[in-house]
Amino acid sequence: MTAISPTLRRRSEQAEALRGFALAAPAILLLALLVVAPLLVVFGLSFTDYSLGARHWAFTGLGNYARILGDPRALGAVGHTLVYVLVAVPLSVLLGLMLALLIQERVRLRRAYEVVFFLPATSTFIAMAIVWQFLLHGRIGPINAWLAWLGVGRIDFLTDPATALPTLAAIGAWQLVGQTTVLFLAGLAGVPADIHDAAALDGMGRGWDRFLRVTLPLLGPTVLFVVVTTTITAFQAFDSIAALTRGGPAGSTETLLYKIYLEAYQYTAMGYAAALSILFLAAIALFSLVQIVLADKRIHY
Amino acid sequence: MAPANPLPRLTRSIGANAVLLGLAGLVLLPYAWMALTAMRAPSEIFSDPFGLPHDPGILVDNIRRAFAAVPMARFLLNGLVVTAGLLMLQLAVAVPCAYALAKLRFAGKSALFALIVAALCVPIQVPMLPIYIVLASLKALDSYFALIFPFVLSPFAIFLLRQQFRAFPDEIIQAARLDGFSEVEIMLRLVVPSARPAIAAFAVFSITAHWNDLYWPLIVVSSETMATPPLGLMFFRDGDLGTDYGPLMAGAILIVAPVMLVFLLAQRQFIRGLTMTGLR
């Protein structure tokens, strides 16, 4: 028996590996250039007191990180971010799920609904911000006029520190719900029709039982994907804050990302902003990881 | 003759449509105000926000003013160049990488994929400063290059397309190899055409994101001629002087509409793309 020459075998495997590298090379290069290297720079900056425009700067070790712990605004920003995420994500995911379930059964209006609910996701927020600012005006905004008509007291949506953050989160949900709906629709389309028929015969009418026992579990992977992507997006909310409240009133809508922006580009404290950025990235990564691990246990494929 | 009882089905459908229409109304509320305001004269705007405009013809005037106040056409053109150019380049980078990740064996492949997934979580605000400084030192700020280059690598595109390409039958690829296709030809002539819906889905995401992005253009653009639509809208929006809402909303409509149009055109493929990639 002649063993095939290992060099020959390796040659063909090498050829494939080479092609793989060649094809991935631009992406690898750009990944290094646009993500990895800048992140390393940011990481390095987080140990300095560099300030934009300054000619002198020094290493401060873990100083910036220590400073975060003593900075109530930074800690507050972490809290605001969590509140934002905890309002916007469940709201958009649950609403998206409900919409998808309702839209899925529509035949004629399906396309129209898809378009309508996806509309906010496509709209330039800076344009929509002007609209929201007016609609939510504490005094002359139509929403408050309707609330007054309903006998509900006036709400200073964007200028009351108690309501500003939830309001922004709700607007975030308004933007996100199209995406979640469309993703859930895609997930629902993947559930075989046979399973629904079988469920009908097994005594599960179209209502709650079918949803709980069949639809939701089968949607498991989609739910995970939607929750993770929505969470990442919610963490990164920036436009609405910059355009509507600029962190106010009274700092109540200062999220972590907005705080980073303030430190870096309003206060020019680059080193500190870098430390906050690293913290921010770590938080997103941790959050996504926890969700994936937690959800993985409950997904059945 | 058909004795089926259609009543429950009908009530269900009416109920569901009622809920959907109600929510649709809520979602559309801002657009309604936008459209109505674009048809108003300045003095009408705040008195009766959802009343019918007195003279919808003002819309034309407002649009004219929008174009007169700022180089609106230029902004729209910039938006087109940036989003279209970016989409092409993103695909040019992502397609080969996704194909290699999906169908070829090479060392470090899983590490690369892990990095790509991790990169999905990085918001542009974080690596922005170093990229800005490099661009500036290359004297490349305030150019299409500066607007496009930092986003040419789209981890999302790579992720999405990899999922899609993996579903492409290996046997067809093998058949093509027997037929004498080169790897690049297999990718471009076989795999990519089959991934059209996924590409459409990505296109919608990419165009939406970059047409609407304000953050990065705000930093790299310093001349009006390079401004993208949202940046243009910002120039247009009267910061400290109060607001001239009619033309502003007319401009806003002009800026929001193209992406909506893209979505409308790509909708079927978009939804199919999401369904096919499975996202599981």
Next chain:
Amino acid sequence: AAETVTLDVQYAWPSHKRFHEPLAEAFMKEHPDIKIRYLAPAASYTDGQQRILRSAVTGALPDIWYSGYNYLGELVRTLEPRGEIAELGPLLAAEGADWLKANYADTVLRLGQVDGRQWGMPLTSSTPIVYYNKDLLASVGESADALRTWDGIIGAARKITASGSADGMSYAVNEWGDDWLWQALILNAGGEMMSGETVAFGGESGRSAVSLIRRLVTETHMPFLDEDQAIQQFAAGKLGIFIGSTAEVRVMGDAIGGKFGLGTAPYPAPVKGAGGLPVGGSAAVILAQDPAKRKAAWEFLKFITGPAGQKTVVLGSGYMPTNLQTVRSDYLGQFYAAHPDWTTSVGQWPIARPWFGYPGASGPRIWDEQKVVLSQIMRGEVTPEAGLAALVEVTARLAKATN
């Protein structure tokens, strides 16, 4: 003629395009060898300052920048050591004393000085004034006379609020984009922000300011609005009195469009003290290094701060002219006579004070912190006294941290 010189000019507030474009056109007609190219406008003085700092790092400064008065000190302190900003004193001197005297008042020139040296030419200037809705005021039986004092304003506003059809007033000190309205309160009460290295508003001036803003809320039920929202509401006829910059006169008139009568009144007389007011606006600085460019830039500066230039600026906004000749009847005299609302601010020139800027880059951060405390005071979450102490403390701490 020599070769064409192109000047890159950076301004803030996109809407000011309204008068910047005509300025450039008129100038280029007079000086065909100089081309003015505007960079995309910065969203605000703060953003503009950031942009200039970033450009300094990367060596891509514009030739001319219109710096907010409150940032001028910091700008000069950053750029002077780098040699990237031109001192204007010698250039002014070269024009001759007569010319100087004919065009610029000392109070005006002082707005462009840092540590006694002239770095900027005041281009725009404004003081806070009172806007009021004549119809609403009349409906509660008040006249403009009542608005001369804070007590009068509070009384009128309270009546309007009580009438139920509108809110009485807005003094959006805590939601303003910068500390201009806050400084107005302190300066008007005869105080100053800092004296040397110490915070100076901890005394009487501060006390009267914080107790006043609390009173506005408790007595008139003033809504919490930011600037945009306040203007929207006022323009909608749902706000009786609005205190803001004179730079809004023109837009306010357009937005109201005759729905109701608009009046303006001077900033109320101080409760106590000498009654100063911070001048908002910007000074033009020359960042160009090239001598030819500097020369051209100086020509441009002279033009925009000259009588014709200032006329354009004023009519495009409502700002006060910085040039003495502008008020003359061949420029704006007749207009002012016909539009007395536009002159309210001009009448306040005598009490105009420079808009104070904090040392280092701490200004924005200090204002962000002060804003929060002011909100707490207005909402009654802290007593005015405790609030004032907190204001002083936070200001002192942050001003020191960046020194």
Next chain:
Amino acid sequence: MMPADVEIRGLSKRFGAADVLRAVDLDVRSGELLCLLGPSGCGKSTLLRILAGFEEPSAGTVSIAGRSVAGVPPSERDIAMVFQSFALYPHMSVRANMMTPLIMSRLPFWSRQPLLGTLLPGVRAARREIGLEVERLAGQLRIEALLDRKPAQLSGGQKQRVAIGRAIIRQPRLFLMDEPLSSLDAGLRSEMRGELVALQRRLGVTTVYVTHDQTEAMTMADRIVVMMDGRVLQAGAPLAVFHEPQHVAVARFLGTPAINLLPGVPAGQGRIVCLGHCLPAPAAAEGSRSVSIGVRPEDVRIAARDGDPALPWRAAIGRIEQTGHEALAYLTLEDGTGLVARLAGEALARFAPPADGIVRVGFDPRDAKIFGEDGVRLAPAPAAAARLALTAVGLTARGGRA
């Protein structure tokens, strides 16, 4: 619950412009296993889905156990179904899959909710009881060892059994199966056939079984119903339908390879002329201008060129497909007509093809089935009736299997 009989009257279904079912009349007898057999697209699944209540008929009525089911939703029809794809709940264990129907039918709404359910009184006991039933049935189906697996961890045959288990556990009064074996491989399929029949006998549940595989239909059914193009062509005992097809389409559809069809012309005097030779004709043939003469491959007789002079035609052997226990000879008659003959058992052992490939062929006229121009079978000649008797014997044998 008692097995039910089903009565279908004038049932039609259109999808848009397409008539998928056309006035179908059909009875399913209580306790029988009825096979719906027909080519792909003939409307079998549609009929089944109407029985289950997934589709509404366009016209006609369906009664189950004497009561019309119009408007009754699937979940209230007390019907179980085994799907071609099995349609197991992929996220549930086998045990949970089988428990689900009982949980749904026995526990009231609040008792079956995830958390609350466990707190209500009696629920635990009820669940335990259901669990025991599932285990008992699993034992019968020989899937006890699989109870804790997920469907993805099962082979096709195992999934099959779980699907059946889930369907029969609540003892429905009607059992529907839509090509339940089609995704299994050949060996498993033949094994499962036996098991399914035995199970159906044991439970006695009325069953409608859809297939397009004739072997399945022939070997499993009490009665088969041959459908084509939305119509029922023939219903009857399997061998009766096979041997006495009432329509040329039925004859063509049953049997592999398909029946040979030869052209014939009635020549009067009780004779038909077929490729130059005469056959005795059934009485009804007189009315037709031309007929088709069907001869099954196994009924074709072959002899060496100069053997058996009773065989009227000469033919050339084109190809012989040997599969070991039998062989198929593809023949061409002198006028070009093709003919297939099946050789098995002794005939195969005896057969030696001549060197030149020319043989004599023919058939016993009693084995020929004659169809009129419209495809309808013409009443068989008396001799064929004798064969029918023999068929009946086969049936008895089959009846004895239970």
Next chain:
Amino acid sequence: MMPADVEIRGLSKRFGAADVLRAVDLDVRSGELLCLLGPSGCGKSTLLRILAGFEEPSAGTVSIAGRSVAGVPPSERDIAMVFQSFALYPHMSVRANMMTPLIMSRLPFWSRQPLLGTLLPGVRAARREIGLEVERLAGQLRIEALLDRKPAQLSGGQKQRVAIGRAIIRQPRLFLMDEPLSSLDAGLRSEMRGELVALQRRLGVTTVYVTHDQTEAMTMADRIVVMMDGRVLQAGAPLAVFHEPQHVAVARFLGTPAINLLPGVPAGQGRIVCLGHCLPAPAAAEGSRSVSIGVRPEDVRIAARDGDPALPWRAAIGRIEQTGHEALAYLTLEDGTGLVARLAGEALARFAPPADGIVRVGFDPRDAKIFGEDGVRLAPAPAAAARLALTAVGLTARGGRA
């Protein structure tokens, strides 16, 4: 191009710890159709994929037309393959699918690029020429009418033909097919079998055909190779392998239902005791302690309870599966051993099951195949050799089909 012969020597393949192929030696003769037959997972596809060059062997050599192909990439081996899934290019028309291999092999790189290609000289003419060839072949395959459709618009059989067309259009020297018919339905499958064989004959291309369907292998192959567990168990003409299996696994794998295996004990003096009766034993049996006696269902003889006393055993009829042209009787011997008998043709016509279901059964000892303890066939008794001669006749008949 000339059809090539293939020589495989000592070919092994491991995937991780799994030995998928174990020292396979095999020759494929120039121009023949060789079927690789074996159960799922035995390594057939792996062998084919090594031939095509998609996998590298772990050990051993493959030569095609006398030259080793180690390290030669698939595109340079001049091999065509038909895949189980057809692997048509989904977005190309049938015409484009079939043109592609010729375009790739005839046009240089730049000439085949979309826009540029049309501008270069000579490209149009070359494309027209290719188009004509495609149309000619499409005519032979009877798919001219489909040339402008996309694969998604074709039926399974049509896809099949397109896949074959695409594979043969460039006249490869070796043709590989991996279960090309397995996704077709029964009718179409039997039709395509005939077409494929005819085409292969006409073109004379050496073909390796993988299947796990024995009917396919039996009816199509010039030779079959039975593989199990990565090894070649037997190679030979189809009927030779069917009637003279050299291993009990081969015997079990070929034939449906599977061969009956009865236990036997060599009793010396050339006899084997099987369930209380004696059979003549092959000489080699003496060495074994126990043997398996294989009897094909069609070789089992049945008679009424008191008929034919030559049949030694009494058995109860469990179940009779009638499929029309034949019937399978599932019998149980008195000691509980199960036995399947096939009744066809005259035996079926003659057979009438007794009322009590008890019959006599037996077989001609010459039909029995005896396997030793290790599963290897023991040299057949001389009588069986006679049967082998008969088998040879069948082969001749098959040879005559071309």
